[in-house]
Amino acid sequence: MIENPYLNVLFFAALTIVFIISCSYGLGYVAKTIARISGGSPKTQDNAFAGYFFAAPWIVGFLIFVIVPLGFSLYWSFTNYRIASGVPTSWVGLENYQTVILKDDSFRSSIINTLYLTVIGLPLQVALALFLAVLLNQKMRGERVFRMAFYLPVILGFNTAVLLCWRLMLNTGTGIINQLIRSLSVSFPPFNWLNRAVIYAQEVSAAFFLGLNTGKFNLMLKVLEAGFPADNRVPLWVQSPLWTKMSVILLMLWGCGTMMLIFLSGLNNIPKELYEAAQMDGASPWQRFWRISFPLLTPYIFYNLVVGMIGALQIFEPIFVLYRDNQPIVSSTISMVYYLWQKSFSHFEIGYGSAISWVILAIIMVVTVIQFRLQDKWVTYDIY
């Protein structure tokens, strides 16, 4: 082994390139031979060679990094395999799956957290993206600059450094966001009322979801008993289990740029004649949006919901940066992937982790199938 880490990886990179090129030639010649035996013309033989020659990196990679790992993880999910535990691996049948689905509190809370993000965060995110897209679709000067500004958070969004900046801003006592809320509440009474109403609604709903998780609703009763928040209340972003998910939703809203671009392209595809005809008939802008734009955008809304929901299962970086070392509250916000990481790499329970992966995979499949079934009910594809 080469001691220097940089030379080490350069050596293995070179080795990999040699390996890939030999695979390319190998696969190419095999394909060519098969084409010759099955009586293909010289041109077919050449094409078979070239096709497999160029596609070989993907084909080989697919076998090494997708098919084989999937097979092994399926096998391990039925065992109690642990790295470096010294305990011999044995077959445990469906035990891992039973534990994940029925007994594992952390896994259940990760499902409920995802549900919260999906039910409360995702509609907000889609609505904001749609709102911004409709505004940008007015075709005015400087549209490009706004578009850039709204997309930039997607590029930055999951960088640890940027998330740490959010942690600074979300600080309960000294963070800029709460400072602004405080000073606005003092100087502008309607904002004060709005702020307290939002805090109330948010805490009740978060307490309800935490109750779903434990099966006991004391916390929600407590929040309800405490009544309408006092005058000087501010959100407790990174401090209270009632607020942790809201911080993640805030980040989701900030990163709505991808959805916005998808809506913009949807709006672009709507024929202008429809609007002109509606205007002739005297439809107001509001009617034009709900009667023309919205129905024709439903395929795009559908796409964003599917992708957004799968994304919510996979949120990792925000939880890691905002809550990693805050053990008491981290369970109020973990996502499935975060839990998978925790289980597999801090406890090295590979067998159990594999079972979690397969459950996640199954959930994603089920969610996708359900959404595709439901789409007939509300998605309009007529015009396309």
Place this chain on the structure above:
Amino acid sequence: MNKILPVLKSILLYTILTGATVMMSFPLFWMISSSFKTVSETNSPGVVWIPREPTLEAYIAIFQNQDFLRSYFNSVFYVTLALVGTLISIAAVSYAFSRVNWPGRNVVFFLMLSTMMIPPQALIVPQYVFFNKLDWIGTFNPLIIPGYFAGGAAMIFLLRQSMSQIPKELDESAFVDGASHIQIWWEIIMPLIKAPMATVATFLFVGMWNNLLSPLMYLQTVNLYTLPVYVSTLYNINQTVQPWPTIMTAAVLTTAPLIVVFFFAQRYILESVVVSGLKG
């Protein structure tokens, strides 16, 4: 009335959009502003928009911090090496899917598209065990080598779409002149797809530069940490006073390459997000 209404409408529109822009870019402003503050300014309840006496202390300190500089070098090293290999292999595979008519192409292409359904996290456990068997934990190999096998179905799809649009006659006349597939790929097709290559390179760059999960799993020693992992260790909950100016300086230096790349590539990116529905 008929003249005032459109003016009012556009004033309202610009006000809302400017407000939204301010909100969206506020974290960036706050990051830069905080990096010039003193520790007490960032931890006090008073709002300091722009520090009255900007200090460069944090910048001077971070450029003397060996761990930070090493992690910066590590990030650049890892991203460069991974990016070049991934780009070339993706371009090769896209060539197979768009310019060559080979038996089995549709089946393989369908398989490739279906891998987009598999969340990458479902594979991290077995891949970790695999790299553990190879004794690659604590090296850069697991971050770099998989990319050489044309990782990223969405990227292949994007590039294939662009390659399919190049007229077939180009290849055919080159064949008549006796060129091989490799020559056609490298000398004719590649120069024609510079713009889509730039887009794919940008997406890959952003994904690799921001990557936290795999470096966290595989690197394990401070010597090898890439920026996201190192920067996350700067914040330590056990300290009562966080060194925010230092953290924000590190943050500014970490995000700078992203912003520069985005600025130069935004024209291509904003269009291709829509084509492929990619998550940046």
